[in-house]
Amino acid sequence: ATPDVINILDRELRTAVMCAVKEEKCDLVNLFAQSRADLAIKGPDGRTVLHIAAQTGNLEITQLLVFSYKASKNISNFLSFINAQDDGGWTAMVWAAELGHTGIVSLLLQQGADPNICDNDNNTVLHWAALHNNDLDTITILLQAGINCNIQNIEGETPLHIACHHSSTRLCIALIANGADLLLRNRSDELPYDCIPNEDSECARTVGFNMQMRAFHPRDFQRTRIVCGDISNGRELRPIQALRNDINFEGSEGVSADESDQIMWPDFRYITDTIILQNSVQIDKRVSQMRICTCMDGCSTDQCQCTGASVQCWYTAEGRLCSDFNYDDPALIFECNDVCGCNKLSCKNRVVQNGVRIPLQVIECEDSFKGWGVRSLIPVPKGSFVAGYVGEILTDLEADRRMDDSYFFDLGHNHCIDANYYGNVSRFFNHSCEPNIIPVRVFYEHQDYRFPKIAFFTCREIEAGEEICFDYGDKFWLVKNRYFSCKCLTPSCRYSHKPLENGELATDSVTASNVGNINDVTTNNSATPTAVVSSTLVNSAATTVTMTTSTPVIHLVDQTQP
Numbered sequence: 001a002t003p004d005v006i007n008i009l010d011r012e013l014r015t016a017v018m019c020a021v022k023e024e025k026c027d028l029v030n031l032f033a034q035s036r037a038d039l040a041i042k043g044p045d046g047r048t049v050l051h052i053a054a055q056t057g058n059l060e061i062t063q064l065l066v067f068s069y070k071a072s073k074n075i076s077n078f079l080s081f082i083n084a085q086d087d088g089g090w091t092a093m094v095w096a097a098e099l100g101h102t103g104i105v106s107l108l109l110q111q112g113a114d115p116n117i118c119d120n121d122n123n124t125v126l127h128w129a130a131l132h133n134n135d136l137d138t139i140t141i142l143l144q145a146g147i148n149c150n151i152q153n154i155e156g157e158t159p160l161h162i163a164c165h166h167s168s169t170r171l172c173i174a175l176i177a178n179g180a181d182l183l184l185r186n187r188s189d190e191l192p193y194d195c196i197p198n199e200d201s202e203c204a205r206t207v208g209f210n211m212q213m214r215a216f217h218p219r220d221f222q223r224t225r226i227v228c229g230d231i232s233n234g235r236e237l238r239p240i241q242a243l244r245n246d247i248n249f250e251g252s253e254g255v256s257a258d259e260s261d262q263i264m265w266p267d268f269r270y271i272t273d274t275i276i277l278q279n280s281v282q283i284d285k286r287v288s289q290m291r292i293c294t295c296m297d298g299c300s301t302d303q304c305q306c307t308g309a310s311v312q313c314w315y316t317a318e319g320r321l322c323s324d325f326n327y328d329d330p331a332l333i334f335e336c337n338d339v340c341g342c343n344k345l346s347c348k349n350r351v352v353q354n355g356v357r358i359p360l361q362v363i364e365c366e367d368s369f370k371g372w373g374v375r376s377l378i379p380v381p382k383g384s385f386v387a388g389y390v391g392e393i394l395t396d397l398e399a400d401r402r403m404d405d406s407y408f409f410d411l412g413h414n415h416c417i418d419a420n421y422y423g424n425v426s427r428f429f430n431h432s433c434e435p436n437i438i439p440v441r442v443f444y445e446h447q448d449y450r451f452p453k454i455a456f457f458t459c460r461e462i463e464a465g466e467e468i469c470f471d472y473g474d475k476f477w478l479v480k481n482r483y484f485s486c487k488c489l490t491p492s493c494r495y496s497h498k499p500l501e502n503g504e505l506a507t508d509s510v511t512a513s514n515v516g517n518i519n520d521v522t523t524n525n526s527a528t529p530t531a532v533v534s535s536t537l538v539n540s541a542a543t544t545v546t547m548t549t550s551t552p553v554i555h556l557v558d559q560t561q562p
């Protein structure tokens, strides 16, 4: 059979190989795999053959699938395959762990599966293993693989909370011995100890005893506290938690109650697409002005009108930027749109419009001056879409009237995006002189060149837990360096020198001419005597300076601008 025939879906969206895996017909699975059946296709509930094999618990079939896929694909495709998540965000490993199929969990870990991937409720495989396993085998191999046992789910619960709910003394000991934090609170403000049903139980005595021991080493473990379970209010596919470091907790060693209030959670409205509040901003959305395709082949060939507009299709089958994409001078990307004739599910030219897929977390930076930042919870390969920069589209005239320019992103053509009052997770991306993401201009709802979507893609591989940052550019820092220095702490930091003294600031003038391109830095000609020129979120960091001349409005520099 040709690959097209072998991959045909039945009415329930299953392929033949899915049925063979479900029925545990090893010979048939082998035959299909040899005949190049596509093992990565997602069937009912977003599950692949690997999810199904992990559910059934058939180790032989799981091995067969893993090794056939590995032999036919490169490593990054292979990792996407074993880490694929179904509609609930479950990987094959979660299915195996939940059902106690320890051999399969072990195989997947050996083959590089990521145990820290979170599902749609931010549970890791360890949460599920803790919830369902009476024996410790699966949990032991997960702990040996170095799983992070302090990830909090949407309710703020760690695996240790779950073990305490179940009064499982042995599980509590295993988790505590592997660094489980006894002082993380869930959203009901309960410590794991508070979740133990009976305070006279063996479990309560064990956990209580460990808490007493830890009290002598309060700084042994980095603690975080959930400020918000999901900053997107359910708007993103996965919840995005905001966490506070323990460094500024009230009552922490050397921290007074006043200091503990330093960084406020910002008051902004979470949106997933740019909005327009000004009448003067008019986007040309006429379909007659757009390129539209009618492809039947997944939009991966030169025939596609949309990819043609971008010169070529810049996306791989996995939805990443392809290896010849120029990260220093990114191309404009035209994705297929709603009026295209192609099939949205099989179209390879839709990535940014599918939204944020990578599990992200907003975290208070260790240096409180920087405020909040964003990190990824999983390793992210190069070329992956992370998030778009959304907010209010403003004319530069309106931007000049605004006091806080910390969340501006310049679009050129006298417009910018302000994510201060309305924004998404990307409003928290900090600057780094060694960035791991770059902005790319993408079009899909319209093709009005003045208003591209700004989409951030990884320009190198990102490790789990690494902060996600982009380069704000020279023009931002040329002005901001007068008030604060860069805290990116990278070896090649270009802006870490100290800001000038206040006295010098008072007489120093910042104009469009000494900061270069007027598109990147706009001056406010109304002679405002006082300006707040840094993030108003970071109360301690907001710098009020008295200026004798015009107030600069700084836009984060868009390096993709031609």
Ligand SMILES: C[S@@+](CC[C@H](N)C(=O)[O-])C[C@H]1O[C@@H](n2cnc3c(N)ncnc32)[C@H](O)[C@@H]1O
Residues within 6 Å of the ligand: 369, 370, 371, 372, 373, 406, 407, 427, 428, 429, 430, 431, 432, 484, 485, 486, 487, 488, 534, 535, 537, 538
């Ligand atoms: C778009 S916001 C980034 C999110 C911000 N940290 C927050 O808490 O909302 C830009 C502001 O963050 C701070 N910031 C970002 N990167 C920084 C860096 N490398 N060094 C110092 N401050 C930084 C500056 O106050 C800057 O004006």
